[in-house]
Every structure is written in C-alpha cells, then in structure tokens.
Amino acid sequence: MNLNHINLVVKDVNRAVHLFESHLGFNLIINRKSKMAVLENGYNFALVIWGQELNHKENTPEYPENFHIGFYQKDEQAVWEIYEKLKTEADLQFESEPKKIRDTFGFYFFFEKLMMEISVDPFKDTIR
Incomplete structure (x- = not known):
C-alpha cells in the first residue's frame, strides 16, 4: 500500500x-x-x-503539538544546503541550525504554524 x-x-x-x-x-x-x-x-x-479560507476561518491553522512532516536528505551536506537556502525565505522560524537530533542530523523549521523537519535518513544503510 x-x-x-x-x-x-x-x-x-x-x-x-x-x-x-x-x-x-x-x-x-x-x-x-x-x-x-x-x-x-x-x-x-x-x-x-x-x-x-475554504474552512471559512481567517486565522492561521493550528496543528497538534509535535505534529510535523519530515523530508530526508542524502547526507549532512544536503541538509546544510537546504538550511542555507531556507534562511533566505521571509517568515520562516528555525529552532536551531542543523545539528545531531536523535539518531540523525538535521533541523526543524516552521512555515506558519506547521513544523517541518529536514534530516539525513537514519535508515539509509539498513535493509528495508
């Protein structure tokens, strides 16, 4: 599926x-x-x-605490490259610059109130 x-x-x-x-x-x-x-x-x-506005509401939507979407990158360099490009965008908020998070390397940022994660795939070397 x-x-x-x-x-x-x-x-x-x-x-x-x-x-x-x-x-x-x-x-x-x-x-x-x-x-x-x-x-x-x-x-x-x-x-x-x-x-x-399709929900007939004007406020920025709220997401549940810790809800986020994540995008894997091939390596730390790719994470840094996306971070540097995203820093040029207005109105994005960053928790920190890229760093070790859990068993990987990455960072979190917010678009409006939506949290997003950019990180290296921690499972890339495992058989799936």
Whole structure:
C-alpha cells in the first residue's frame, strides 16, 4: 500500500506552493485560485495545500503539538544546503541550525504554524 496524498491546511496557499516548489522538490500540478493547490514529488505522492479560507476561518491553522512532516536528505551536506537556502525565505522560524537530533542530523523549521523537519535518513544503510 502506498500513501496517496496528505492534506495540509495553511493560511497562504501561494507562499506554501513557493516553499514546496523552490526548496523541497515538489512540482505544481494545479493551483485553484490560490485557495487550494496540488503538488507532486515524482514518487506517486501528492501534497494538497488547502487554504484556511475554504474552512471559512481567517486565522492561521493550528496543528497538534509535535505534529510535523519530515523530508530526508542524502547526507549532512544536503541538509546544510537546504538550511542555507531556507534562511533566505521571509517568515520562516528555525529552532536551531542543523545539528545531531536523535539518531540523525538535521533541523526543524516552521512555515506558519506547521513544523517541518529536514534530516539525513537514519535508515539509509539498513535493509528495508
């Protein structure tokens, strides 16, 4: 069974699309009037960006504590490269620069109130 898609609710759909396209390897499939967008990453997985206004609410959506999405990188250098590029984006908040976290190396950042993790795949050398 494969994961088909995940739906993330954000206040600013266009900013989210920019982030995922420019820095996280996604390609835009469709942007429906800046209210909802669908992106793909080439692995039969879609990311649906749902604008908060479609929920008939104006505030930035809240996510449960510790909810986050993560993206694996091939090595520490790739983590540093993404970190340096993301630092140029306005309105992103970083917990720290890349460092050892659990059994890997990476960092966390926030887009609006959504936490994201960029880290080296700690399982890359294990048989899956």
